[in-house]
Each structure stands twice: as structure tokens, then as C-alpha cells.
Amino acid sequence: MHKFSVKPFLAATMLLAGMNAGFAQDYLVNSLKNNQSENSKDSFEFTEVINIENTPVKSQGSSGTCWSYSANSFIESEMIRMGKEPIEISQIYTARNAYIEKGKNYVRMHGAITLGDGGALHDVINMYRQYGALPQSEYTGLNYGTKSNRFAEMQTMAQGLLEAVVKNPNGQLTPNWIKAYTAVIDSYLGEVPETFKYKGKTYTPQTFAKEVVGVNADDYVEISSFKEHPYYTKFTLMVPDNWSLDQVYNVKMNELTDIIDNALKKGYTVAWAGDVSEKGFSWTNGVAYIPAKDYKEMNPQEKEAIFKGPQPEMEITEDLRQEAFDNYNTTDDHGMHIVGITKDQNGKEYYIIKNSWGATNDYQGYMYMTKNFVKYKTTAILLHKGGVPSSIAKKLDIK
Known part of the structure; x- marks a missing residue:
């Protein structure tokens, strides 16, 4: 995920405009810092309902690799769920492999496929299946030579x-271009070890994935919701960073949150992809919701108080969700990891979201996102098929 949109401050993230995804990611984060209210944390009282164990918050640095950080964090929680250490x-081994495969697709498609750092949640599962893990x-x-990811020159x-x-x-193309392209990627990210030692035992990336990580790539499903496609079928998610043209399952809008709720209650976390450019999304304050009143119609006092405690939300419909996607107000600009549920002082439920921008906000790298925000702004979710309610799994023919 990384933003390809005509929204004013996000238009700069387009690679066609010449900006690298890493710089675009910095631009996005800095822009979202403006969506905040002072002392917001003091105005919310959150009480945890479910908080599934997860690994420490990371930072993706100056790179558009949120998709790899979020979905690998998800796999790490899957290891915990399975009783593994x-x-x-x-994350960058996953990204490196995706860049190689993306380059191949770019050439096969005569340049008609997105390049850059961006990717999709399923890329992590696909690369895990094909290349293993490190x-x-x-x-x-x-x-x-840097202490954090900085991909502009490489890309x-x-x-x-x-x-x-x-x-x-x-x-006529020769096979040498693949060697040359791989050499560029590996000169920046590092060559992949054929074997390595972990806790005294020698592994390859494939055997490490099988014996240590231990998740089965075939157990994971990606789900979305758009009314333009028949429900309970699969369709190709038409977002720029779906460079592999993978298909996702289609469910009704309200079933997105039904699935997430069911998964969390059964101990499964969920990887999330969607749009975070709304005025109701504040990374600094750690809250995301859909204000009932359009931001452009708010007076200065209302804008100042937008994150000062729980606020009323807009009613989200399938028509509204589809329209936002069709007019580029919802794009696939970010990936995060849903690890639990919390309630505010009014009893309203929010999802606990783990981000990959470091522990730099009010909640040390986590944030709270309302179910309305998820219904409106999700492009896809990824989870273990065991987390899908049986009634929905049956309609989707997930076994």
C-alpha cells in the first residue's frame, strides 16, 4: 500500500510525478501530524476488551513498506497463537523478494504495472510461500550504510x-536484465544467504519458514467489500499496488467488521489495508473515526476539538463506501495490524491497531480505530481462515 490519489496533499506520492515512495511515506506521515488536537489523550478513557499478544512496534523508516511490516507482524502474532516463540x-527480505517479482511483472506488462515500494498484504503470504523467511x-x-530504511536512491x-x-x-530481451535488476536490489538491501545458523542449527530461508515460523500459507485469506462485484465471489482488487493481480473474496460491508470481531474473539489477529488520509485519522493522537460533519463545514472551534474526546460519526452505507473508492477518496495507502478491541468512556468499541511508524504517538505506536472507519476506508483484510465466521466461510466456500 502506498498512496496513489488525486487528493491535494497526497497527489505528490504518485511515482508518475517523480516522487519515490519512501519520500512519499515521509510526506504522508508529516501531513497526518496536522490532524490533531492538543491533550487529546486526556479526553479519552479506553478500556481494553481484547488485546491479543503481539511483537514490539517497529518503524518502516523512509520506505513505503507498511504492507510488509503489518503482514509480517501479523505472522509473528500467528506464531504466538500457535504456541511458538x-x-x-x-520485513525487508519479504520486500526484496516482492521487488524482484514486481520487476518481472513490470517487464512482462511492458511497463504497465506499478513500481516503487508499495505492495499488498497478500504479497507477504505469496513471498513467504515462494521464498521462505529470514x-x-x-x-x-x-x-x-543507514540505520533505518531509506529506499529513494535504490528505487x-x-x-x-x-x-x-x-x-x-x-x-529482443535477454536473461541478463533479470541478473542486472537483482544485482541493483541486492547491492542496496544485501545478498540473500543460501544458509544461515539460528540457535545452533543451519537453515535455508525455506526450511526456516517451514520449521521455525511454521505457518501454512494456504491457511490465509484476503477479503474485501465492494458492491460493484457479486457478493461471495472473488474479484481482482483494482488498486495500483496489486501488481500481482491477486483476487480477494467479496463480502457485504457490515460483514467486514463481523469477520474481524469473530477473529479477535477467537484469538486471531487481522492484517488491515486501507486509506488513512481522512481528517478523522490522527496518528499523533492515535484515533481514527469518521466525523458526522464534513471537515470543510466545521468552524475553527469544531476543527480544533475534532480529537478532544469521543465524537459522533457519519452513518456509513455500501453506496457511500463504493463512491469513495470510485472517486479516489479511498485508496490503498497504508497497512496496519489489528490486535484487539477497546471501549471508550461511552461504551463505543474501537479496534486496537498496531502501526509501523515507530512508538512516536500518544499510544506508543498503537492507535484506536472505530468500526465505522473500518467499514468506510478498508480496501482489504488478511486473516487465518479459522477466524472467518462459519456462516460466511460457507458462502465463500472457504474450507
Whole structure:
């Protein structure tokens, strides 16, 4: 996920406008810092209902790799659920493999596929299935001398190489372009070890995934909701970062939150993808909701108080959700990890969300998102099929 939108402050994130996804990610975070109220935390009283164990908050740095951080955090929680010792999975190993596959697709599609850092939740599962996994200690992705991810130069180099390949200067492509492209990626992120030692035993990425991580890639499903497609069928999610053209299951809007609720109550966490550019989303204050009144119609006092305690919300319908997606007000700009449910002082439920922007906000890297926000702004969720209610799983033919 990373933003491709015509909204004024987010238009700058378009790669076609020449901005790298890493810089765009910084721009997005800095812009969201303006969506805040002073002393917001003092105005909310949250009481946890469910809080499923998860690994410490990370920072994706200056890169658009939220999809890898969120879905790998999800896999780490799956390890905990399965009774395994959690480890930090290398998010950048996953991203590195996705960049290789994305480059191949870009050339096959004559350049008509999105490049850059962005990706989808299913990329993590797909790359895990194909390439296995590495612990963070074996593959940090920091082969270019910085202490945190900073992908601008790498992505610019990689894009220039692939654009040259697509021009087909020899009149026929050779296999050498793949070697050259892979060499660019690996020179920045690091070469992949064929074998490595973990707790005294030697592994390959594939055997480490199978024997240590231990999750089955076939157990996970990706679900969305758009009324333009028949419900309880699969469709190709038409967002720019679905470069692999994967299909997702389609359910009714209210069933998105029904599925998340059921999963959390059964001990499953959920990876979430969606839009965070709304004025009702504040990273600094750690709250996301859909104000009942349009922000443009608010007076200065109302704007100032937008995050000062619980506020009334807009009624969300399937028509409203579809319209927001169709007119680019909902895009796939971010991925996070849903790990629980909490209630405010009025008894209203929010999802506990783990982010990958470091522990830098009011809630040390977590935030609270209303169910209305999820219904309105979700592009897809990823979860273990065991978390899907049996009645919905039957309609989707998930076994």
C-alpha cells in the first residue's frame, strides 16, 4: 500500500510525478501530524476488551513498506497463537523478494504495472510461500550504510533500469536484465544467504519458514467489500499496488467488521489495508473515526476539538463506501495490524491497531480505530481462515 490519489496533499506520492515512495511515506506521515488536537489523550478513557499478544512496534523508516511490516507482524502474532516463540521476521527480505517479482511483472506488462515500494498484504503470504523467511538478525536490509530504511536512491536506480529494459533496445530481451535488476536490489538491501545458523542449527530461508515460523500459507485469506462485484465471489482488487493481480473474496460491508470481531474473539489477529488520509485519522493522537460533519463545514472551534474526546460519526452505507473508492477518496495507502478491541468512556468499541511508524504517538505506536472507519476506508483484510465466521466461510466456500 502506498498512496496513489488525486487528493491535494497526497497527489505528490504518485511515482508518475517523480516522487519515490519512501519520500512519499515521509510526506504522508508529516501531513497526518496536522490532524490533531492538543491533550487529546486526556479526553479519552479506553478500556481494553481484547488485546491479543503481539511483537514490539517497529518503524518502516523512509520506505513505503507498511504492507510488509503489518503482514509480517501479523505472522509473528500467528506464531504466538500457535504456541511458538515469536521472532522478528525480516520485513525487508519479504520486500526484496516482492521487488524482484514486481520487476518481472513490470517487464512482462511492458511497463504497465506499478513500481516503487508499495505492495499488498497478500504479497507477504505469496513471498513467504515462494521464498521462505529470514529472521531480522540475518537480513536487516541496511546494506547501504543507514540505520533505518531509506529506499529513494535504490528505487530510482531500479526504475531506471526497468524502463530501459522495456524499451527493448536490442529488439529482443535477454536473461541478463533479470541478473542486472537483482544485482541493483541486492547491492542496496544485501545478498540473500543460501544458509544461515539460528540457535545452533543451519537453515535455508525455506526450511526456516517451514520449521521455525511454521505457518501454512494456504491457511490465509484476503477479503474485501465492494458492491460493484457479486457478493461471495472473488474479484481482482483494482488498486495500483496489486501488481500481482491477486483476487480477494467479496463480502457485504457490515460483514467486514463481523469477520474481524469473530477473529479477535477467537484469538486471531487481522492484517488491515486501507486509506488513512481522512481528517478523522490522527496518528499523533492515535484515533481514527469518521466525523458526522464534513471537515470543510466545521468552524475553527469544531476543527480544533475534532480529537478532544469521543465524537459522533457519519452513518456509513455500501453506496457511500463504493463512491469513495470510485472517486479516489479511498485508496490503498497504508497497512496496519489489528490486535484487539477497546471501549471508550461511552461504551463505543474501537479496534486496537498496531502501526509501523515507530512508538512516536500518544499510544506508543498503537492507535484506536472505530468500526465505522473500518467499514468506510478498508480496501482489504488478511486473516487465518479459522477466524472467518462459519456462516460466511460457507458462502465463500472457504474450507
